[in-house]
Amino acid sequence: MSPHTLRHSFATHLLEQDVDIRVIQVLLGHSKLDTTALYARVATKTIRAVTSPLEKLQLLMEGGNPGD
DSSP: OOHHHHHHHHHHHHHHTTOOHHHHHHHHTOSSHHHHHHHSOOOHHHHHHOOOHHHHHHHHHTTOOTTO
């Protein structure tokens, strides 16, 4: 396993644990957030956790809490 693969895995695991990307930036030693954003691809769990505005609107219309 290469050092690049280890860094990528480390960053991905941190993203999946909801660690702020700016913290990951510091841990990886990147001076620009853009570098970290490219380096640490968005984890699948993170994508699934996103609620669209339409889903929130539907919850409001059904009397639910859009923050859930």
